[in-house]
Amino acid sequence: AAGVIQSPRHLIKEKRETATLKCYPIPRHDTVYWYQQGPGQDPQFLISFYEKMQSDKGSIPDRFSAQQFSDYHSELNMSSLELGDSALYFCASSLEGGDTYEQYFGPGTRLTVT
């Protein structure tokens, strides 16, 4: 079965640079979520989109922004990168409506800020 696709899988940036992470949800899924996971920590919810509109907002820094496009893929834009932004970034997708709530996670993008 097709899974969530994230690109790139690894990214190295310097402080104050910008980064763009991409997420392609499971086919037919209309909702995407972004999570940040620091070393040895639990995933922290950042933001979600349903039908191209922001649906829920978590602990996303003002330096970050995201959007969902007409083909349902999503991009997380990160500016003025800080050392503390080094983490795994996961995208998850789900199919809203009906009785479905399951979120399926992608393999993640490992961001290293030097």
Add this chain to the structure above:
Amino acid sequence: GENVEQHPSTLSVQEGDSAVIKCTYSDSASNYFPWYKQELGKGPQLIIDIRSNVGEKKDQRIAVTLNKTAKHFSLHITETQPEDSAVYFCAASTAMYSGGGADGLTFGKGTHLIIQP
């Protein structure tokens, strides 16, 4: 906001024995409780979930129980195998009440399950 606590942080069991991981949540509005398994360097994998209108759910060697009154839910793994070794996360959300919107999950801190051969 929601707060999810998970215990224990590390659990070591002999192969073939059972493992139990417990979580409590704070927001009585939470109504969806998934469990994820995460192996090193990989994304969390959904293994089982339960909704607030159900008290127990089982899928082969894995079962989850929910006590809404006490606001706690537990994961039970029977006949543990070496491939069960991983970090397990519980989570909670209010997906059902949002009218179909996309609520983020609040995770517990995780349990490192070690299966001793």
